[in-house]
Amino acid sequence: MNKRDFIKTIGAGTAFTLLNPIEALGFTDSIKKTNGKKVLILGGRGFIGPTIVQSFLDNGYEVTLLNRNKTNTHLFKELPLIICDREKENKAGLRAIDKKYKNTYWDVVVDTWQKSSKAVSDFLEEFKGNFGHYHYISTIAVYDDWNKKFINENEALNPLPKLPKSIAEGMQHRYAIRKTFAEEAIQEQITNYTIYRSHGMRDFRSANTIDVVDEPFWPVRFYRGGEILLPNVKNHHMQVLDVKSMVDFIIHCSNKKTYGAFNIACQPTRFKDYVSSLIHATQKPEKLHWIDGEFLIENGLIPYKVVPFWRPKPIAMYYFNVQKAIEAGFVHRPLVDMIKDQIEGYKYRYPKDDVKFGKQADGSVKCYSLDKEKEIIQKWLAHQKQ
Numbered sequence: 459m460n461k462r463d464f465i466k467t468i469g470a471g472t473a474f475t476l477l478n479p480i481e482a483l484g485f486t487d488s489i490k491k492t493n494g495k496k497v498l499i500l501g502g503r504g505f506i507g508p509t510i511v512q513s514f515l516d517n518g519y520e521v522t523l524l525n526r527n528k529t530n531t532h533l534f535k536e537l538p539l540i541i542c543d544r545e546k547e548n549k550a551g552l553r554a555i556d557k558k559y560k561n562t563y564w565d566v567v568v569d570t571w572q573k574s575s576k577a578v579s580d581f582l583e584e585f586k587g588n589f590g591h592y593h594y595i596s597t598i599a600v601y602d603d604w605n606k607k608f609i610n611e612n613e614a615l616n617p618l619p620k621l622p623k624s625i626a627e628g629m630q631h632r633y634a635i636r637k638t639f640a641e642e643a644i645q646e647q648i649t650n651y652t653i654y655r656s657h658g659m660r661d662f663r664s665a666n667t668i669d670v671v672d673e674p675f676w677p678v679r680f681y682r683g684g685e686i687l688l689p690n691v692k693n694h695h696m697q698v699l700d701v702k703s704m705v706d707f708i709i710h711c712s713n714k715k716t717y718g719a720f721n722i723a724c725q726p727t728r729f730k731d732y733v734s735s736l737i738h739a740t741q742k743p744e745k746l747h748w749i750d751g752e753f754l755i756e757n758g759l760i761p762y763k764v765v766p767f768w769r770p771k772p773i774a775m776y777y778f779n780v781q782k783a784i785e786a787g788f789v790h791r792p793l794v795d796m797i798k799d800q801i802e803g804y805k806y807r808y809p810k811d812d813v814k815f816g817k818q819a820d821g822s823v824k825c826y827s828l829d830k831e832k833e834i835i836q837k838w839l840a841h842q843k844q
């Protein structure tokens with residue numbers, strides 16, 4: 459998968475987020491003990507937003523949401539909500555916001571926006587001087603060249619076309635360009651910002667709609683136990699980002715007034731170490747079968763699209779440099795903890811453990827079924843004996 463394909467899956471996934479009912483897991487609407495700080499979350503009820511909102515509540519912030527009240531309206535019903543459509547031209551949505559909110563000083567603003575970058579600059583203009591620290595969730599897709607290892611924050615970003623003058627014009631651009639434009643607007647308009655260039659987000663409260671399936675394949679597969687097929691790429695690296703760890707870092711940057719742009723993900727991790735974490739989290743598998751890639755492909759299991767995380771060759775996009783964030787205080791919690799939470803989230807959404815992998819009713823294919831796995835393991839064992 460190249461950079462463009464990868465980004466397309468994110469774009470598609472984000473759209474799907476709005477259609478897919480996302481289950482709440484352990485959400486509360488109240489704060490335990492207020493720290494007196496006000497945070498405005500722009501969005502907050504999609505895929506990553508709920509974990510952001512919940513973490514701020516857990517840390518004593520007074521949270522207000524701003525969105526259109528369309529997506530996952532059952533979440534955080536008790537929180538103050540500014541109903542606003544950021545896609546209206548000429549800031550019409552922002553200008554219609556009640557004065558009491560316009561005159562509020564927000565210690566922290568978190569913006570998850572991924573559509574027209576004009577909406578980001580509109581917000582910054584309209585709320586100028588009314589917030590202490592603005593946090594923007596960006597992506598590694600803002601980098602122009604992914605074909606080298608250890609990309610750090612100084613690498614060149616995507617070359618940009620002409621600046622969009624309207625929301626509609628900004629929507630014409632692809633995801634990576636929209637995010638790059640948004641970053642540029644932030645850097646031009648303010649200095650009190652932190653940008654998080656995220657990589658492969660995994661959340662546990664909601665299904666991961668950006669992956670090839672909307673439930674986490676490997677955690678679910680290991681949770682089911684038995685004999686497990688694995689591509690024999692033990693020493694290839696992979697990188698993901700636990701959303702909870704990201705939000706802890708956002709709160710840390712708020713407290714420390716840490717500004718700038720940061721790549722954030724776990725350190726490049728060997729596939730076999732990820733597998734160790736899966737074993738540790740589930741204590742289930744009876745036997746692992748590490749099977750050669752060529753054999754899997756011959757039998758219809760395609761790298762990445764069918765078998766998540768498997769790349770036939772090590773690829774540079776799993777070596778993003780996250781040292782700057784680590785030095786600033788970013789801590790990615792152990793993968794085993796992230797996986798345990800992903801499994802808890804899955805069990806909450808599917809108490810009967812009946813999510814189906816493999817061929818779907820609509821003809822699409824999501825990874826592979828247990829039957830297919832069994833069949834390939836048998837063939838592989840026979841092949842080994844020849």
Ligand SMILES: NC(=O)c1ccc[n+]([C@@H]2O[C@H](COP(=O)([O-])OP(=O)(O)OC[C@H]3O[C@@H](n4cnc5c(N)ncnc54)[C@H](OP(=O)(O)O)[C@@H]3O)[C@@H](O)[C@H]2O)c1
Nearest residue numbers: 501502503504505506507525526527528529544572658659
């Ligand atoms: N690197 C990665 O792996 C990765 C993966 C996933 C996401 N991301 C990044 O994470 C970011 C956000 O993710 P998310 O969608 O899960 O965020 P979110 O904040 O949870 O959900 C999006 C929010 O935006 C609101 N919204 C949509 N259209 C709006 C409008 N016109 N005006 C006002 N509010 C509007 C939605 O509510 P309403 O519909 O009710 O308005 C919803 O609450 C994206 O920018 C993407 O770049 C990165």
